Structures are given as structure tokens and as C-alpha cells.
Amino acid sequence: MHPLFDTVLPRHATDSTKWSAYPADVLPMWIADMDFGAAPVILDGIRERLAHPALGYAVATQAWRAEVVAYLQRQYGWAVDEAALVPLPGVVPGCNMALAALAPPGKPVVVKVPNYPPLRLAAAHWGLEQREVLLRPQADGQWQCDPAQLASALRGASTLLLSNPHNPVGKAYSREALLELGQLCEQENVMIVSDEIHADLLFDGRRHVPIASLDPAISARTITLMAASKAYNIAGLKTAFAVITDPALRKRFQQGHKGLVDSVNVLGLEATRIALGQAQPWLAELLAYLQGNRDWLLAALTERLPGIRMLSPEATYLAWLDCRALGLENPQKHFVQHGRVAFSAGTDFGEAGQGFVRLNFGCPRALLEEGVARMARALE
Ligand SMILES: Cc1ncc(COP(=O)(O)O)c(C=O)c1O
Numbered sequence: 055m056h057p058l059f060d061t062v063l064p065r066h067a068t069d070s071t072k073w074s075a076y077p078a079d080v081l082p083m084w085i086a087d088m089d090f091g092a093a094p095v096i097l098d099g100i101r102e103r104l105a106h107p108a109l110g111y112a113v114a115t116q117a118w119r120a121e122v123v124a125y126l127q128r129q130y131g132w133a134v135d136e137a138a139l140v141p142l143p144g145v146v147p148g149c150n151m152a153l154a155a156l157a158p159p160g161k162p163v164v165v166k167v168p169n170y171p172p173l174r175l176a177a178a179h180w181g182l183e184q185r186e187v188l189l190r191p192q193a194d195g196q197w198q199c200d201p202a203q204l205a206s207a208l209r210g211a212s213t214l215l216l217s218n219p220h221n222p223v224g225k226a227y228s229r230e231a232l233l234e235l236g237q238l239c240e241q242e243n244v245m246i247v248s249d250e251i252h253a254d255l256l257f258d259g260r261r262h263v264p265i266a267s268l269d270p271a272i273s274a275r276t277i278t279l280m281a282a283s284k285a286y287n288i289a290g291l292k293t294a295f296a297v298i299t300d301p302a303l304r305k306r307f308q309q310g311h312k313g314l315v316d317s318v319n320v321l322g323l324e325a326t327r328i329a330l331g332q333a334q335p336w337l338a339e340l341l342a343y344l345q346g347n348r349d350w351l352l353a354a355l356t357e358r359l360p361g362i363r364m365l366s367p368e369a370t371y372l373a374w375l376d377c378r379a380l381g382l383e384n385p386q387k388h389f390v391q392h393g394r395v396a397f398s399a400g401t402d403f404g405e406a407g408q409g410f411v412r413l414n415f416g417c418p419r420a421l422l423e424e425g426v427a428r429m430a431r432a433l434e
Contacts, residue, residue, distance in 0.1 A: 058336075059090055059343040062418050076396050083425050084398040086221070088287045088371060088416030092325070093336035096286065099328035100321055112320035114141045114295075118327050122295065125330040129254070132267035140296040140308065141318040145251045145279040146172045148296050148315075152247045152277045153180050153213065155310025156303075161212035164244070166199055168374070168403035168410070170221040173249060177215075185211060188406055189223060195365050197225045204235075208242045216265065219252040222374045222403050222412045224367020226256050232265045236272035246276040251294070254285035254337060256369040257345045266297065274300040277307055282329035284370075285337055287416075293322025344371050347415040347422055354426045359433065371416030374400075378409035380433065386411050393432030395425050 065073040072082045072089075091097070119136035126132045142148040153176055157163055163177040167186045177184040185207040189197045197220070208214065216235070219226045227235070239246050246265060253262040266276040281294035298304040348366060351373055355362050363376040375397070377385040386399035389411065400410030415422055 056339070056343060059340065060418050060420070061091075062420055063089060063091060065089065076390065079394050080390060081395045081421065081425055081428060083414045083417070083421075084396050084412070086284060086370075086372060086414060086416075087289050088414075089418060089421060090287055090340070090416070092288050093286060093329065093333040095332045095336065096288065096325050096328050099332075100325055103321065103324045109320050111317055112323050114139065114318070114323060118323060121327045121331045126264075126297070130262060130264050130267055132264055134297055134299055137301075138297050138299045138304070140298060140304065141323065142279070142294045142296055143292050143316055143318055143322075145249055145281055145283075145294045146176075148277070148279045148294060149173060149176050149215065149247055149249060150179060151310040151312075151315050152245075152279075152296075152307055153177060153182065153310075154312050155306045155308075156245050156247075156277075157182050157212045161210065162207075164204075164207045164211045164214045166204075166217070166220065168222055168400065168406040169215075169217055170249075171402050173215050173217055174404055182212075186404065189220070189225070191365055197223045197365070205238060205242075208238060208244050211242070211244050213245045213247055214239055216246055216248045218248060218250055218265065219256065219262070219369035221252060221370060222372050222398070222407075222410075223365070224370045224372055224374065226260050226262065226369040227265075229263045229268065232263055233268050233272075236265050236268055236276075239275065240271055244275075246272070248276055248278045250278055250280050251284050252370045253280060255341070255344070255371060257341065257348065258368070260368060262369075264297070266299065270299075274303065277303070282326045285340075286325075286329035286333055288322070288325050288329065291322035291325050292319050293326050295326075344416060347371070347417075347419060348373070350419065351413070351415050351422060351426070354423075358426065358430055361433070362429070371414060373413045373415055375411050375413055376409065377411060382409075385409065389429060389432050391432075393428035393430075395428035395432070 072085045162183040162185045164185045187199045266273040266278045278297040283289040361380045382388045397411035400407030
């Protein structure tokens with residue numbers, strides 16, 4: 055019994071998006087937030103901050119910047135200046151700001167699919183054409199797109215929206231793959247918006263590689279979007295940051311707020327600083343627990359529900375389940391109606407998600423076991 059991660063927290067009748075979207079008898083395993091408390095060190099830090107009663111508009115202090123810079127160096131071997139950091143109220147607003155600032159009308163944006171809905175739908179907010187490149191599972195269990203299709207999509211495009219690690223398939227890009235991708239973008243003069251929100255959720259000893267860390271020329275055309283929100287489970291504090299090493303690019307990006315993207319949450323800034331500076335031991339325990347959940351889930355599905363195919367994710371606490379062999383018209387609906395368990399519908403991630411569901415295994419093992427039992431019941 056793990057004292058932190060095996061405890062089932064009652065989240066009904068809280069303000070949780072995840073736990074209020076369905077009737078109370080439905081087990082929610084959809085949106086990417088974990089059913090664990092935040093690290094005690096973060097909660098203590100927030101309490102301490104509240105000892106001062108003023109909660110006015112907040113600014114990223116020099117101490118905050120120094121903590122984030124030290125983290126990027128320690129975690130990814132990535133040396134950046136404090137000035138490169140732009141605090142944001144979320145990765146999704148940052149992604150839209152980037153498109154508003156950088157993507158000219160008439161030039162397409164490239165996105166790999168299936169993809170996290172707000173990334174897949176961002177180009178449309180700005181009236182931009184989108185080219186989608188399909189990720190396919192390979193025989194070795196890796197998700198890849200056709201290199202020729204990717205190269206042709208990037209030709210004449212303005213921007214690549216990269217998700218690394220990739221939601222929903224859990225792909226963690228290798229250094230070599232990223233270098234090749236970055237060089238291709240350079241060759242085609244394509245800007246890169248790299249959503250790296252799941253960066254600290256890699257399994258099996260893998261290390262995350264920020265694409266901008268590979269080469270100054272790639273960095274000069276990249277806006278990296280990061281947050282402590284996924285790995286440290288503080289998404290509701292709505293705090294993220296961009297890393298933009300090129301001063302001119304940073305200036306252009308900041309002009310892209312269009313009056314829509316506001317300043318950062320005062321408690322979110324503090325929680326981010328503490329997460330990156332002091333919560334690593336908690337993160338290491340979390341990763342071991344999540345990896346155990348991932349492996350348990352894969353074994354349980356293989357043994358008990360062979361009609362569902364799961365490729366073991368390299369990162370994230372999300373499992374992309376191929377339910378096509380079950381012959382259900384709408385697997386997500388079927389599992390809610392007949393099993394009282396709610397996953398994300400595959401089609402939310404694009405046409406390529408037809409016949410898939412996304413399961414969130416960031417929860418106590420007991421809930422995961424219950425989720426699988428409910429799936430099995432729905433298929434009886
Ligand atoms: C790939 C990806 N990007 C961004 C987000 C959300 O970011 P934010 O809440 O900071 O806007 C999520 C949340 O699930 C995500 O999976």
C-alpha cells in the first residue's frame with residue numbers, strides 16, 4: 055500500500071471537471087488529471103504563501119526564473135537565460151498565442167494526428183489551413199508517421215505544432231528523431247511550437263529531450279511550452295511557461311496575446327516554483343507507481359480483454375486503446391452506458407481516433423482495477 059498513491063480521494067461534489075461531467079455512478083477515467091493529491095511539499099508551500107493575505111496580480115520574480123532555469127539544466131541538460139522564460143496561464147493559451155503571432159494567413163499549420171483536441175483545433179481558431187499527418191503503430195510498438203508524408207506536409211507550411219511526449223499515444227521522441235525533425239523544419243523554414251507539458255512523465259528510465267535544446271538554430275525557430283501541471287498534478291492552478299531563446303521571436307510571441315491571454319495565477323507561480331525545485335522525490339515515486347499501473351493495465355487487457363489492443367505508452371498516464379476489433383459503433387458511449395466507466399472518445403482526437411478510447415491510468419490501482427472490471431462487464 056503506497057501511502058500517497060493508493061489512497062482513493064473522494065472527489066465527487068468537489069469542483070473537479072473530471073468527477074462532475076457524468077452521473078455519480080460513472081467512474082471517470084477521461085480528462086488528463088490524476089486522482090492523487092499534489093505533493094505535500096507543494097501544498098505546504100501554498101499554505102505558507104497564504105500566510106500573507108495579499109493575493110494581487112503576480113509577477114515571475116528573479117527567484118522564480120532562477121528555479122525554472124536550474125530545473126531545465128538539471129532535468130534536460132538545457133541551458134537557457136532567465137529572460138527566455140515567459141509565464142503563461144496555460145499551455146493551450148500559449149499555443150494559440152504562438153499561432154496568432156507567428157502563423158501568417160495562407161500558410162498551413164502541420165499537426166500529427168490523432169492529437170490532443172485543443173492542439174488539433176487551434177489552427178481553425180485563427181482561420182488557418184491545417185495539414186494532418188497520421189501517426190501509425192509500427193510492428194515494433196512505436197508510433198511513426200510516414201516520413202515522405204511529413205516532409206510533404208511541411209513544404210510551404212508556416213508552423214509545426216509538436217506534442218512531445220505525444221498525447222494521446224504516449225510517444226516520447228528520441229534525440230535522433232527530434233534532430234531530424236528540427237533540421238527538416240529548418241530546411242523548410244517552418245516554425246516549431248513544441249507542447250512539452252508531459253515532459254516529466256517518461257517511463258522505463260527514458261529522459262525527455264526538448265527539441266529546442268538540440269541546436270541553437272532549431273532553438274531560434276522554436277517556442278517550447280512547458281508546465282509543472284501534468285507531472286505534479288496541479289493543472290487547476292492554470293500556470294505554464296514558454297521558453298523562447300531568440301529575443302526577436304519572444305517579442306513577436308508576446309504580441310500574440312491579442313487581449314485574450316492574461317497574467318499568471320499567483321498561487322500557480324508559487325506551486326510551480328516549489329514543484330520544480332523541491333518535489334523531485336515525489337515525482338520519482340509517482341513515476342514508479344504510474345509505470346506499475348501501465349504494466350498492470352497492459353497485462354490485464356491482454357489476459358482478460360483481448361479484443362482491446364494497447365501499445366504500451368513510453369510516457370504520459372494515458373493509454374490509447376484500440377477497440378476496433380470489438381465492432382462497437384461508439385466504444386466510448388458503450389463503456390459509459392454498459393459499464394458505467396467514462397474514457398475520452400477517440401474521435402475527439404480526430405478521424406484517426408475512430409474505434410479508439412483514451413484511458414487515464416493516473417489513479418490509485420484500486421480505481422484502475424475497477425475501471426477494467428467495468429469494461430469487462432460492458433463487453434459481457
Ligand atoms: C498535450 C497537452 N497540452 C496541453 C494541455 C493543457 O494545458 P493547459 O491546461 O496548461 O492549457 C494538456 C492537458 O491535458 C495536454 O495533454
